[in-house]
Amino acid sequence: MSKPSDLVQGTLDMLLLKILALEPMNGFAVSQRLKQVSGDVLQMSDGSLYPALHKLEQEGWITAEWKTSEYGRRAKYYSLTPLGRRQLEKEADNWGRLSSAISRVIKLKEV
């Protein structure tokens, strides 16, 4: 199975931004959601999740605030900033172009 570290550089950032674009959530929920949506194909280790989130925060793409979770526990909720939204659009664009180019190459008929 593919590990997150095998993901194309920068793709992880895009995925995290995309997930946070849906709704603000905490780190644990992010990892759950990623697994769930990708049908367990994309899993990232808990170990690399948090440094990645902190990096996005330092870039100013997401922002964090402490809220009380549904279980009555205080948790750090991340949400997308306008800057992050722009970044996501940019990366999604890039990704779209890249993946369609790759699939065009892959689908070439062998003679």
Next chain:
Amino acid sequence: MRPEHWLYTIPLRLRSLFRRAQADQELDDELRDHVERKTQEYIAKGLVPEEARRQALIEMGGIEKRKEECRDVRSVRWLQDFAQDLRFGLRVLRKSPSFTAIAIATLAIGIGANGAIFAVIENVLLKPLPFPDSAQLVDLGHDVPRIGLHGRSAAFLYFTYAEQSRSFQSVGLWRENSNNLTGLAEPEHVRSLEVTSEVLPMVGVQPLLGRLFSAEDTTPGAPLTAMLTYGLWRDKFGADASMVGRGIIIDGLPRQVIGVLPRNYWFMDSKAAVVLPLQLDRNKTILGNFSYSGIARLKPGVLLAQASADCARLIPVALHSFPPFPGVSLASFERWRITPACTSLKNSLLGDIGGVLWLLMGTIGLVLLIACANVANLMLVRTQGRQQELAIRSALGAGWWQIARELLLESLVLGVAGGAAGAGLALAALRLLQFLHPANFPRLEQISMDAGSILFTFAISVLAGLLFGLIPAVRYAGGGVAAALRTAGRGTSESRQRHRARNTLVVVQVALALVLLISSGLMIRTFQALRHVNPGFVRPEELQTFDISFPRSVVTDPIAVTRMEQSIADKIAAVPGVSSVALTTDVPMASGHWLDPIDVEDGTDLKATGRVYKFVSPGLLSTMGNSLVAGRDFTWEDLYDQHRVAMLSENLARELWGTPQAALGKHVRRMSTSPWLEVIGVVGDERADGVDQPAPKAVYWPLLMDHFDPEPLYATPDISYVVRTPRAGSSEIMQEVSQAVWSVSKELPLASPQTLEDLYNKSLARTSFALVMLGIAGTMAFALGVAGLYGVISYSVAQRTREIGIRVAMGAQHSTVRRMFISEGACLAAIGIAVGSVAALGLMRLMASMLFGVKPIDPLTYAGVATALAAAAAMASYIPARRAMLVDPMVALRNE
């Protein structure tokens, strides 16, 4: 990067920096929360709690490691390291307060002096004048070396340039004058600035109220007008806005106030309180009368050289466009060879102050170097003491850079702290400078500690910190761990190598101190030489002078003017304590001269050479204490009976007839149309332009003269009184003298009261300013140099206590031990003095223009300074050396 990016990231960075504990706590909470949830999840899947938790932790891969990774992405790592080093450095410095205090004080003095001098240089020399496009402004002067005239202009040249020049946008003429302002509670003598209508617009002045002068105001015969400066308007007229349009009385004539100048108005350091229009009549303008300053604005793109060439082209045109001075032929004006002296307005204002200031900057820079050397030495000694600590840290894995960074940071902290204290000192020094107000110092009130100066001060603080920090950093950070650990232990003395750095620093200090001391020594010799010059008067502190102008409204007839002048003199002579009183038009060192040619009996070709004209009363020579070289003085009878007599200065008599005696009985006259006057006396030379300038050649006319062209009978209405009294300079004597004057006429204000000593000191102002500044620099350098030497020898004694103990135990005499240390100090001092002398031989040539009566290579100064420095060095090594003698071998050996 976009500004909104900073909106999000800056608060985060600041939080990471300043609320590190909280940020770390939150990180911890976040990760633990995650592990907690994961554990719950596994428990829900049926794992036992311990196993669930283990799985969760494995997936996280170690909480501490992840935390470190998260911290790393905060990207303030280097800043945190810096903060940590800084905190460590501050702690180390706090632990040795006396070292820190000495280092900071030393640096503060060095940096402060540099900051102050830089502020002066920046504001005075470097900043453009506060005028729009000031680079286009030109002092449009002329030199006529033959009559001793420099940088002046005249009406006939002004009209010619204004009408025909190709280089200037506009041309103006101005001069300073002084006038009586009456109609107030007391008559007031005010300084005035007289300008043609172009001058104020040329320098971009906007009136606060009213308007500037129009061409109409400067037309002869037009109603008289005046502008008030802000200060006069506020102090004398209560800042009354309705002053514009009202009348004031200046020199007995009513003038309409047309405007008030703004508060920040500044024009060439002029102290004028009123500005008046110059009404020059083109139809009555003749050649000569160089009593104005010219000012002009260049057309864009025109260079000074082009403007000069343009003027040179127009001077012959001007000479043919106006009639000559009566009795002097056009040919003799052409022989004057009037040459244009176009200089930028700024350079003409600055004069030669630049040389003095750069010299000071250089010397003060040297003082800072010495101060840095001193602090470097202290740092070396201290780092030496911490050698073991550094070695241990290095052995424990601290990198070279880490230790060097820390040592450097420590010295940077010292440097910046010294700089901050220095900036305060600089500010105080500038205030003091403005308070002392040295004479002839341009743009003094424009000096401030501005952004540039503060930046400079900060920059040199950092540089100084790096400079003296680098030496110990390079020396000690480099490890040699084993060696350091070994030497720091018992059993060895300090290696020679460690000595070398400190010894070199001391040699440099002594050499620099010698250079500075020689420069101040040369200034002292210059000052002495100047004091020994006979200025043409004695005991100037007893000579009180002041000016009186007799307005035409009070008296017009020349004989009546003279009688009034004499009766005022008599009244003043009756004031208690006054021993004599006399009158002159030319108080030495006070201001410019009346320069004109004279005609001489035997027709030598000296006609166009300018001589100083002085109109004097009988008794001036004895009042001043000047000598009568030959013949006799004027008498009052000479004046009233209009005897045709004159006196000459000794140098003029010698030039014309060889000896003073030969001049007696010869004849001189003002011009070919004037009657001949017999030379009845020859007067000692007077250094009227300052003691460092040659005495001008002067002719003394009687105060009242028969037929002084073009006047049939002439007495000057503007006169200076010279009063000899031991009470000179006190306000009481001026009050009593004023009463004496007012007992003759109530409408006579007394202007510019000063003692001749003030004037004398003012003429020495540049020399004394340089002397004081170099003296301060020299003293600081001397003290720092000697302290440095003392420090090195004391440290050497302290380090070698055990060695001394061994020597004494082995039977060395105390005197031998003492000699050992003294000779060490003497050796260092001797090398420093030798190096410094060589450097001084080269450097002192830069001072040549400031010296008087002494050569840049003056053996006496060099020998004297070297001896004094050597003596001080010997003393500085003797004191610690004596301590070495007191070492008790038993104690010394047991010591460690």
